[in-house]
Amino acid sequence: xxxxxxxxxxxxxxxxxxxxxxxxxxxxxxxxxxxxxxxxxxxxxxxxxxxxxxxxxxxxxxxxxxxxxxxxxxxxxxxxxxxxxxxxxxxxxxxxxxxxxxxxxxxxxxxxxxxxxxxxxxxxxxxxxxxxxxxxxxxxxxxxxxxxxxxxxxxxxxxxxxxxxxxxxxxxxxxxxxxxxxxxxxxxxxxxxxxxxxxxxxxxxxxxxxxxxxxxxxxxxxxxxxxxxxxxxxxxxxxxxxxxxxxxxxxxxxxxxxxxxxxxxxxxxxxxxxxxxxxxxxxxxxxxxxxxxxxxxxxxxxxxxxxxxxxxxxxxxxxxxxxxxxxxxxxxxxxxxxxxxxxxxxxxxxxxxxxxxxxxxxxxxxxxxxxxxxxxxxxxxxxx
Amino acid sequence: xxxxxxxxxxxxxxxxxxxxxxxxxxxxxxxxxxxxxxxxxxxxxxxxxxxxxxxxxxxxxxxxxxxxxxxxxxxxxxxxxxxxxxxxxxxxxxxxxxxxxxxxxxxxxxxxxxxxxxxxxxxxxxxxxxxxxxxxxxxxxxxxxxxxxxxxxxxxxxxxxxxxxxxxxxxxxxxxxxxxxxxxxxxxxxxxxxxxxxxxxxxxxxxxxxxxxxxxxxxxxxxxxxxxxxxxxxxxxxxxxxxxxxxxxxxxxxxxxxxxxxxxxxxxxxxxxxxxxxxxxxxxxxxxxxxxxxxxxxxxxxxxxxxxxxxxxxxxxxxxxxxxxxxxxxxxxxxxxxxxxxxxxxxxxxxxxxxxxxxxxxxxxxx
Numbered sequence: 001x002x003x004x005x006x007x008x009x010x011x012x013x014x015x016x017x018x019x020x021x022x023x024x025x026x027x028x029x030x031x032x033x034x035x036x037x038x039x040x041x042x043x044x045x046x047x048x049x050x051x052x053x054x055x056x057x058x059x060x061x062x063x064x065x066x067x068x069x070x071x072x073x074x075x076x077x078x079x080x081x082x083x084x085x086x087x088x089x090x091x092x093x094x095x096x097x098x099x100x101x102x103x104x105x106x107x108x109x110x111x112x113x114x115x116x117x118x119x120x121x122x123x124x125x126x127x128x129x130x131x132x133x134x135x136x137x138x139x140x141x142x143x144x145x146x147x148x149x150x151x152x153x154x155x156x157x158x159x160x161x162x163x164x165x166x167x168x169x170x171x172x173x174x175x176x177x178x179x180x181x182x183x184x185x186x187x188x189x190x191x192x193x194x195x196x197x198x199x200x201x202x203x204x205x206x207x208x209x210x211x212x213x214x215x216x217x218x219x220x221x222x223x224x225x226x227x228x229x230x231x232x233x234x235x236x237x238x239x240x241x242x243x244x245x246x247x248x249x250x251x252x253x254x255x256x257x258x259x260x261x262x263x264x265x266x267x268x269x270x271x272x273x274x275x276x277x278x279x280x281x282x283x284x285x286x287x288x289x290x291x292x293x294x295x296x297x298x299x300x301x302x303x304x305x306x307x308x309x310x311x312x313x314x315x316x317x318x319x320x321x322x323x324x325x326x327x328x329x330x331x332x333x334x335x336x337x338x339x340x341x342x343x344x345x346x347x348x349x350x351x352x353x354x355x356x357x358x359x360x361x362x363x364x365x366x367x368x369x370x371x372x373x374x375x376x377x378x379x380x381x382x383x384x
Numbered sequence: 385x386x387x388x389x390x391x392x393x394x395x396x397x398x399x400x401x402x403x404x405x406x407x408x409x410x411x412x413x414x415x416x417x418x419x420x421x422x423x424x425x426x427x428x429x430x431x432x433x434x435x436x437x438x439x440x441x442x443x444x445x446x447x448x449x450x451x452x453x454x455x456x457x458x459x460x461x462x463x464x465x466x467x468x469x470x471x472x473x474x475x476x477x478x479x480x481x482x483x484x485x486x487x488x489x490x491x492x493x494x495x496x497x498x499x500x501x502x503x504x505x506x507x508x509x510x511x512x513x514x515x516x517x518x519x520x521x522x523x524x525x526x527x528x529x530x531x532x533x534x535x536x537x538x539x540x541x542x543x544x545x546x547x548x549x550x551x552x553x554x555x556x557x558x559x560x561x562x563x564x565x566x567x568x569x570x571x572x573x574x575x576x577x578x579x580x581x582x583x584x585x586x587x588x589x590x591x592x593x594x595x596x597x598x599x600x601x602x603x604x605x606x607x608x609x610x611x612x613x614x615x616x617x618x619x620x621x622x623x624x625x626x627x628x629x630x631x632x633x634x635x636x637x638x639x640x641x642x643x644x645x646x647x648x649x650x651x652x653x654x655x656x657x658x659x660x661x662x663x664x665x666x667x668x669x670x671x672x673x674x675x676x677x678x679x680x681x682x683x684x685x686x687x688x689x690x691x692x693x694x695x696x697x698x699x700x701x702x703x704x705x706x707x708x709x710x711x712x713x714x715x716x717x718x719x720x721x722x723x724x725x726x727x728x729x730x731x732x733x734x735x736x737x738x739x740x741x742x743x744x745x746x747x748x749x750x751x
Contacts, residue, residue, distance in 0.1 A: 195577075195620060196616070196621075196622065199620065199621050200707075202687075203684070203687070203696045203707070204685075206686065207684055207685040207696075207720065210685070210720045211721075224689065227688055227689060228687040228688060228689065247688055247690075248688070251690040264690050264691070265554070265690075266554060267551065307690075307691065308691075309691040309692075325558055325561060325562055325565070327557070327558065327561070327582070327583035327584070328582055328583065328602045328606075329579055329582050329583060330582060330606050330618070330619045330620070330667070331619075331667065331668065331711065334583070336558065356565065
């Protein structure tokens with residue numbers, strides 16, 4: 001098959017990566033990383049990273065800056081060579097394949113469009129490559145289809161220099177989907193946009209992904225993007241995978257304190273607690289939760305995690321506190337509830353009106369509690 | 385203690401307005417946020433209050449005293465910038481004490497005041513360190529301490545949290561508010577982040593295109609936006625806005641949907657609208673998924689936020705679809721393409737005139 005070996009590079013990525021024409025062939029795109037390790041000048045960037053992206057899966061790498069997300073993506077692309085481990089595309093080792101041979105498409109943070117070309121020509125560009133020689137009727141069909149999906153049909157005749165930031169990002173996503181590549185690699189594609197645009201484009205991505213089902217590896221540090229877009233999330237920290245799971249798994253059953261804090265806004269409450277005869281005590285507060293049989297394996301000292309939505313004011317609540325601070329956000333309001341020396345973050349419907357200094361009773365949803373040991377690891381599986 | 389009053393304050397660069405005439409009274413002890421996208425005039429307004437920028441017209445009064453042409457140092461206000469402008473070679477203590485020493489405040493008093501403010505901000509253990517050795521958040525606390533130690537009559541803050549990451553912003557946001565509640569110093573705070581504005585302020589001044597769009601308490605601006613700009617800008621996502629047509633007391637909406645307002649609203653709607661065209665507005669939480677709800681539409685995309693989920697629904701129109709966002713329970717996920725039905729909580733329905741872009745009130749405000 002005809003391949004273009006030389007790719008031109010922008011921001012470290014090949015532009016419009018590969019020009020391989022697939023002629024209607026159904027391509028199964030499954031990508032596997034096996035025990036990938038990488039060091040840069042003696043500093044470990046990735047250590048024994050393994051995961052498998054299923055065909056049609058939207059797989060998100062989530063983690064803070066420097067966790068190894070982009071390095072993983074670049075290794076999958078073939079732009080970076082791992083020190084150890086292997087990459088498999090559809091079960092075949094791809095380690096020796098050039099970036100071009102891997103048949104990937106990139107969407108970047110910065111849109112890399114040709115400013116003097118129309119939107120149509122920008123979208124058609126990868127298809128018209130001399131190596132693909134796509135017939136113009138086919139080019140037209142694909143461009144029209146991609147434009148419809150992204151709601152940019154009305155912009156096709158415009159020069160890209162005259163587009164808004166959000167429109168440009170749509171066109172650059174369009175240029176990736178028009179090619180129908182084996183896998184999409186996306187490196188924080190929404191991070192340079194303002195909040196409203198990011199929101200709108202994220203919705204488009206959800207729609208495209210769930211209706212089109214292309215295999216995608218997506219890198220972000222934004223927990224909302226990860227929760228809302230992913231089929232599965234791999235949380236990376238300091239070059240190691242901390243947890244892999246569905247968004248619901250990651251949110252409801254975080255493997256450790258790091259993951260628990262990384263997802264959810266406002267942040268999970270983490271409180272030092274201890275186990276005594278019949279109850280859990282939250283240190284420096286008068287809060288006690290009766291122990292059930294399920295709590296029996298708990299050690300004497302541990303950290304209790306409570307999501308803000310699991311603390312709710314209730315007239316018959318077993319706990320009492322005082323409203324220390326109120327942050328209305330719109331549909332919801334954050335209440336900071338002081339009880340003893342501890343302050344709890346709670347998120348409640350804005351329909352309830354509170355004033356600072358109000359004393360209130362609240363309940364804690366016990367079946368949603370999280371327990372972590374002294375090293376931060378999750379203590380026992382949460383009861384469903 | 386300070387009340388700040390702006391009377392017809394404006395700023396022009398040549399013929400172009402950077403800030404169109406503003407009338408605004410900021411009460412003593414109040415926390416007011418100037419909110420808007422970049423270029424809306426919010427920072428220019430703040431700089432005019434501080435005296436760093438001269439007004440092109442109007443008056444600025446602090447506690448009734450006209451300070452329009454006073455030097456910034458003669459206004460009894462403290463400025464906190466986005467950048468941690470700390471002296472790198474001085475210790476934290478020296479950084480905080482610097483302005484007091486420059487004002488020749490007695491040494492013992494300087495020490496007392498620095499200690500007090502360090503305690504308030506919980507940075508006592510850092511006083512001997514140099515700024516270089518501090519985290520971003522601690523640097524910002526020191527910058528705040530340096531402003532606080534002067535005990536000014538008012539604080540002016542220009543995106544002080546802009547340089548921090550999202551997670552830490554939420555923490556500092558609560559800390560600044562707590563500090564404000566402890567001190568009750570009049571504060572004018574500039575941000576482009578509507579969540580910050582909602583969470584922190586007593587009142588929000590929403591600005592766009594050099595003009596004040598609305599002044600109100602956070603929930604007032606959220607539920608009763610004065611115009612389409614405010615409706616879109618406040619909230620994440622913004623207010624759902626669906627263009628329709630008022631025919632015989634019924635609002636005809638895209639996708640064959642319609643909304644029938646209570647009869648008592650009819651006269652007011654007809655009186656105020658400039659034509660049959662109307663925009664229906666409602667927040668995502670105003671919609672309630674109900675199998676027999678009057679609105680029927682297809683799911684375009686769905687979102688899980690952890691604690692809840694959001695459905696994005698497409699109301700198909702003749703030319704383009706209008707996206708409507710609706711809140712749902714966390715495990716209430718619907719498939720893309722599935723048809724769902726919802727109704728609206730009438731107390732949360734708003735109307736706008738598409739020509740003037742202004743809100744069309746149909747009930748008397750009672751809250």
